[in-house]
Amino acid sequence: MTTAPPRTHTDLLETFRTVRTLTDRLTRDLSPEDQTPQSMTEASPVKWHRAHTTWFFEEFVLGADPAYRPRHPAFRFLFNSYYEAVGARHPRPDRGLVTRPGVAEVAAYRRDVEEQVDAALEAGRLDDDRLALVELGCHHEQQHQELLLMDLKHLLSRNIVQPVYVERAPDEHSPTAPCTWTHVPGGLAEIGHDGLGFAYDNEGPRHRVWLEDVELASRQVANGEWMEFIADGGYTRPELWLSDGWGALQGSDRRAPGYWQQEDDGAWTTFTLSGRRPVIAAEPVCHVSFFEADAFARWAGCRLPTEQEWEAWATSRPRVDGPLLDPDRCHPAPASDVTLGGVWEWTSSAYLPYPGFAPVEGAVGEYNGKFMNDQHVLRGASAVTPPGHQRTTYRNFYPAASTWAFTGLRLAR
Amino acid sequence: MTTAPPRTHTDLLETFRTVRTLTDRLTRDLSPEDQTPQSMTEASPVKWHRAHTTWFFEEFVLGADPAYRPRHPAFRFLFNSYYEAVGARHPRPDRGLVTRPGVAEVAAYRRDVEEQVDAALEAGRLDDDRLALVELGCHHEQQHQELLLMDLKHLLSRNIVQPVYVERAPDEHSPTAPCTWTHVPGGLAEIGHDGLGFAYDNEGPRHRVWLEDVELASRQVANGEWMEFIADGGYTRPELWLSDGWGALQGSDRRAPGYWQQEDDGAWTTFTLSGRRPVIAAEPVCHVSFFEADAFARWAGCRLPTEQEWEAWATSRPRVDGPLLDPDRCHPAPASDVTLGGVWEWTSSAYLPYPGFAPVEGAVGEYNGKFMNDQHVLRGASAVTPPGHQRTTYRNFYPAASTWAFTGLRLAR
Amino acid sequence: MTTAPPRTHTDLLETFRTVRTLTDRLTRDLSPEDQTPQSMTEASPVKWHRAHTTWFFEEFVLGADPAYRPRHPAFRFLFNSYYEAVGARHPRPDRGLVTRPGVAEVAAYRRDVEEQVDAALEAGRLDDDRLALVELGCHHEQQHQELLLMDLKHLLSRNIVQPVYVERAPDEHSPTAPCTWTHVPGGLAEIGHDGLGFAYDNEGPRHRVWLEDVELASRQVANGEWMEFIADGGYTRPELWLSDGWGALQGSDRRAPGYWQQEDDGAWTTFTLSGRRPVIAAEPVCHVSFFEADAFARWAGCRLPTEQEWEAWATSRPRVDGPLLDPDRCHPAPASDVTLGGVWEWTSSAYLPYPGFAPVEGAVGEYNGKFMNDQHVLRGASAVTPPGHQRTTYRNFYPAASTWAFTGLRLAR
Amino acid sequence: MTTAPPRTHTDLLETFRTVRTLTDRLTRDLSPEDQTPQSMTEASPVKWHRAHTTWFFEEFVLGADPAYRPRHPAFRFLFNSYYEAVGARHPRPDRGLVTRPGVAEVAAYRRDVEEQVDAALEAGRLDDDRLALVELGCHHEQQHQELLLMDLKHLLSRNIVQPVYVERAPDEHSPTAPCTWTHVPGGLAEIGHDGLGFAYDNEGPRHRVWLEDVELASRQVANGEWMEFIADGGYTRPELWLSDGWGALQGSDRRAPGYWQQEDDGAWTTFTLSGRRPVIAAEPVCHVSFFEADAFARWAGCRLPTEQEWEAWATSRPRVDGPLLDPDRCHPAPASDVTLGGVWEWTSSAYLPYPGFAPVEGAVGEYNGKFMNDQHVLRGASAVTPPGHQRTTYRNFYPAASTWAFTGLRLAR
Numbered sequence A, B, C, D: 001m002t003t004a005p006p007r008t009h010t011d012l013l014e015t016f017r018t019v020r021t022l023t024d025r026l027t028r029d030l031s032p033e034d035q036t037p038q039s040m041t042e043a044s045p046v047k048w049h050r051a052h053t054t055w056f057f058e059e060f061v062l063g064a065d066p067a068y069r070p071r072h073p074a075f076r077f078l079f080n081s082y083y084e085a086v087g088a089r090h091p092r093p094d095r096g097l098v099t100r101p102g103v104a105e106v107a108a109y110r111r112d113v114e115e116q117v118d119a120a121l122e123a124g125r126l127d128d129d130r131l132a133l134v135e136l137g138c139h140h141e142q143q144h145q146e147l148l149l150m151d152l153k154h155l156l157s158r159n160i161v162q163p164v165y166v167e168r169a170p171d172e173h174s175p176t177a178p179c180t181w182t183h184v185p186g187g188l189a190e191i192g193h194d195g196l197g198f199a200y201d202n203e204g205p206r207h208r209v210w211l212e213d214v215e216l217a218s219r220q221v222a223n224g225e226w227m228e229f230i231a232d233g234g235y236t237r238p239e240l241w242l243s244d245g246w247g248a249l250q251g252s253d254r255r256a257p258g259y260w261q262q263e264d265d266g267a268w269t270t271f272t273l274s275g276r277r278p279v280i281a282a283e284p285v286c287h288v289s290f291f292e293a294d295a296f297a298r299w300a301g302c303r304l305p306t307e308q309e310w311e312a313w314a315t316s317r318p319r320v321d322g323p324l325l326d327p328d329r330c331h332p333a334p335a336s337d338v339t340l341g342g343v344w345e346w347t348s349s350a351y352l353p354y355p356g357f358a359p360v361e362g363a364v365g366e367y368n369g370k371f372m373n374d375q376h377v378l379r380g381a382s383a384v385t386p387p388g389h390q391r392t393t394y395r396n397f398y399p400a401a402s403t404w405a406f407t408g409l410r411l412a413r
Helices: A009-027 A046-060 A073-078 A092-097 A103-123 A128-157 A223-231 A243-250 A290-299 A307-315 B009-027 B046-060 B073-078 B092-097 B103-122 B128-157 B223-231 B243-250 B290-299 B307-315 C009-027 C046-060 C073-078 C092-097 C103-123 C128-157 C223-231 C243-250 C290-299 C307-314 D009-027 D046-060 D073-078 D092-097 D103-122 D128-157 D223-231 D243-250 D290-299 D307-315
Strands: A181-184 A187-191 A207-211 A214-217 A260-262 A268-272 A275-278 A344-350 A376-379 A396-398 B181-184 B187-191 B207-211 B214-217 B260-262 B268-272 B275-278 B344-350 B376-379 B396-398 C181-184 C187-191 C207-211 C214-217 C260-262 C268-272 C275-278 C344-350 C376-379 C396-398 D181-184 D187-191 D207-211 D214-217 D260-262 D268-272 D275-278 D344-350 D376-379 D396-398
Touching: A009 A046, A009 A103, A009 A128, A046 A073, A046 A103, A046 A128, A103 A128, A128 A268, A181 A307, A187 A307, A207 A307, A214 A307, A223 A290, A243 A290, A290 A344, A307 A344, A307 A376, B009 B046, B009 B103, B009 B128, B046 B073, B046 B103, B046 B128, B103 B128, B128 B268, B181 B307, B187 B307, B207 B307, B214 B307, B223 B290, B243 B290, B290 B344, B307 B344, B307 B376, C009 C046, C009 C103, C009 C128, C046 C073, C046 C103, C046 C128, C103 C128, C128 C268, C181 C307, C187 C307, C207 C307, C214 C307, C223 C290, C243 C290, C290 C344, C307 C344, C307 C376, D009 D046, D009 D103, D009 D128, D046 D073, D046 D103, D046 D128, D103 D128, D128 D268, D181 D307, D187 D307, D207 D307, D214 D307, D223 D290, D243 D290, D290 D344, D307 D344, D307 D376
Parallel strands: none
Antiparallel strands: A181 A214, A187 A207, A207 D207, A260 A268, A268 A275, A344 A376, A376 A396, B181 B214, B187 B207, B207 C207, B260 B268, B268 B275, B344 B376, B376 B396, C181 C214, C187 C207, C260 C268, C268 C275, C344 C376, C376 C396, D181 D214, D187 D207, D260 D268, D268 D275, D344 D376, D376 D396
């Protein structure tokens, strides 16, 4: 997916092992029951994520060897996500109905494929194309680590018992960091990945854009500010909203970020991967839709940055990473001056190909390009993005109404 | 639910143990994964069936003691099916999203409640009302044993792997039994349960009806006959169908009983609890809707019997039971001269209260009466009905389009 | 549709002219705009009713002559309602999109067909089959006169302007007639049409049924009583409702009969064919669903009668007709001791074939039989039923949730 | 909506009269029936367009006078389209149910408001704000002239009779113009409206963008080329399609542009405002979705231009206008070297605000900005765009799946 020289067998072996181990760590304490259901079409079972990330290595790395015979031919059908070129696949809304293979068989499948990839890397017998696909597979699995946690959170939230995935002490309230503004001067800028190191195909080609002067906030919008927005009638004033966003509000009862709930005493709580907890005012707001982020920005007399402005800002200052995924937390924390971490930041940009973009040849070319309509770009990273997966050129994308990702915003003006 | 004298502690203890043991037997070989998902709103997870049947004893038997404190208060909410008088309940379409409690906790819950009911029966300390509710609870659990198998079959069928629940040898083809006709003379007849032994409230009160002469077939319609119906254009001739049935056909691709599939060589297979298997011509047709049964009867120049005709027929001749639930088979078998067994038989009757029907007081009064609209009565029993649960007065009911129950038909003329 | 001797050319000519004239009268003051749209799938445009009733005569009477050539072949497709045997037809939900032919062309079509039928009747040149179809066509058109007014009411109600179809003076409040009870003794009874005079096929064959003693109320339930039901929490108590009815309530805001609205001062108004008006307490309640009627009866400690009980009652006493359709009113009026009129009365009976029922051969056999599932029988007649169309054996039918017909109830106990 | 000096009373009076007269001309031959129904939520009745364009003048021009009293207060509610700031409005999907006011009343309403605006213009007594709103109202009405024809075409197409709106002679086949390529050199470009003359707010502010070199085709893609795309399996190759477009195909039968139909002899016909006609190979393809346009471009080894590239191209060469709206044709024609006309051209750009965009204050600020998500920009003009409404900076927009507008494409590479 990149023009950079592929990494060495040794480098990739270490990366591969690290990534695979993290998936095991994240699912270690989940029961087979937790790993089986699908809570909505957009989400997938934990078990499916574990199998699909393995399938990716099997299909594109092991499968490149014409002599390779899959041990479970049905898995090719069951665990393909959306690669049309690979052939038919299990219908997405029915992923939660696949009870067999079970968790133990999926674990064995993981081990089996893993050992073969590991052995091939150790033996140094993969060509450059395969090496590049191993690297892509590692990033793919990291991406699914975040999806797995988002999907798990959504699933657990639907249980009245409000189960706990990560046991941890209560968060303490702390003052919200002041918000200052960083000036980003306009002019001709270069945007996109430069080909050094790994990137997805949608991050390139690097290209020139013309930007006007802009200022971006020093931190993400905080929960306390969102409470002010609510108290000021933010959800009842149509002039703040895009028409589709306002229309969606009229058909729904939700008048707060995803997972928030107002208790009988008026206090706000939110569902977290550690169960239901009070909303912490200083934390970045999370699980807001593009429509909500856009309305908030308008209410605040600001706007969302474009993705180009965001990238120009991110590269114009010393980069600060975190909070990223900590398996013992899996939740944002108050922070300031962060570049990549906490919550994904909605931009005002539609997810479209960069000038000159062309997907790579073959099935992996379906990775990104074919989703380039009616989605919105998010930049940054979140508290469930695995370390090493964050990049200033990273283009995350979701439909405007989505709220189950760890999504917030940073203001521009 | 009956006017019969309640049975003794001793009798019920034996029944209770037998019923509970059968549920354990049926779920013994199912993984937690198999027991968790819900394949459609009308179906429930296996785990839920196991918990709900236990909840019924806890709520109505143990809960009658004001000193009783539930160990898991949330279970009252999670495992209530539809009893409005008991309070709020988990939304039905989301039963598959409850991953906790898991299968082990549900098993512990079963043991816990079971021991308490068992002890109360052994100690002979339940009053007549509670004894009646233990008896009702046993029948309720038997009913859910059949539902559990229907729902499991539906779930497994959605997996391309077409998993096997019961390992067993292939069925052999055998000639279809000839069909003869039994004359049932008309006149004033008494219908409904007479109060001796257990019955659901909807089977009474016993009452008089006027019937005209009728003939019923000696056996259920067989798969081979259904293939003739298909071959004769049964699914393409609107004059055979009720308008709603024809309309439903136009919006669907299915042109055969539920689970049937025509293979590349033209042969029909069907999904069974032992995986996908060839359709056996001599077996009773199964998984047909009321619309299909009605259309078939019209094609055959006959009609469906009313439930009153059916009951008059069933009580006018020596009763023959079976095939009923055999955990090592869970599938109909060729049979003739059966009264109760094989497949449930659609009647032409709507599911309505008998003259003078009144539900019992309190929450258990919601058992049957409130479903009396837009459903159709089935009589008999099926190859997944547990022995002891069958009765000639039994009124099973489903919406006209349902096909996931083990439903077939017997002709009248 | 009957075994009675067909009526004479002379008789039918008079009936034909009377019926056709009434349709013209009812649509006389409606603009082309009023006659074009379709407000919901179940309703049809006025223009369509006018054309379809004409098509019926053309298709079944004129079309019987092999030499007949339709002037507008497309009309056969456009104005067929549901006769599969006649061929393809315009999709029902799209009836409001047919702007051409327009109202003037439909009027010309009416005249054209009418003159031919009239001439044939005058010349006495129709055989018995055709005469029977003319008679059926007249009853068919009467039935559509009521449908036309129901559908028009529904359409006009959707306009905020709340338009007036019939100008008339306000109704005055009057005391509600006292409700007494008529005893109907049980025993063997004969039910259904006896073949003397016209009836639809679904009213026969006449047959014996066994009835128990019952009492029916002397008048229909009144609006004032319904207000008490509302005030007593009738819409908030699940124990009064069938499960499907209660479920429907949870997904809707309506907590009163169709077209009712509570004004700012707490008073109830209702939309009528004379615009929005105060609810008159003494009038029979109208536009209630089967679910509402059933819940009300349970609340009142009574029940709905079966259709057999209703017919036994109706024929056991002097028959009183009215209020029926008065083009200058089109609205129920307070009344007592009425047999046929005011509002249709929901019974507890499902709409099913009588024993021995067989539809007539050919396309007109689709008139009734194919709708015999998941509908509920109503008996009596309403204030928009044209005089001459009412019969004690008449079986009207609607789905349980329907409220756009003029539907009320009479209690039994 | 512009920074240009408002036009004079005299200029605007002439424009106003011209625009209003064209609406009358377009609806002159339509019956009340034709003008009443709504064929889908996105479309509106002809009558509604006539009333809504009038309401715009009443609300924003006449209504600015505090002494103004609307003759029909309900019209404010009935004919508001989406202006939240103006107050409640009639639900969009129900526009076809408003039969009163009828066509004659709407015509009278038009005359009434028209005379008052006309008089105010003639008397020269409007301030600059009102003058600007008159100008906006004229453009608004022109926009609705095109919508009216699109919506009418959709409505008439749903009638099996396939009615004719414009009588005209058959089109003759002619050779398709050759396609050449125009080079547009990259660099810093200025895009957007410069404030001279009228423009919608979304066309500004004018701003700088950086473009790379590009070539655009000399003409729009023609029907003959689209037939090649179909013949080459264009609709069956997932690699050509965006994922959402491919998904939509799987749920639909359509495998050709909107209104196309393949006749029994294999020839393609299309529904036009002159009835069903053969597809003319040399005409630009029309009624394709963004997904189809994008897939075609990929198939052709090209791509869609961005809107910035399109505008740079359009202003880099002598502008050629037409075919635009000719009331005696209302259909595209073969053409080459056209800048603005024939069919709207899908671009690859999402509909987003230009840098620095801010809607005008007040209700008319809802004109454009609030629709800026999940829509796609089209440039150019079509054969139903009224002359005078076309601009090289014009930004038309529709959702990606829309096909009822006159939409085609021009290739870039």
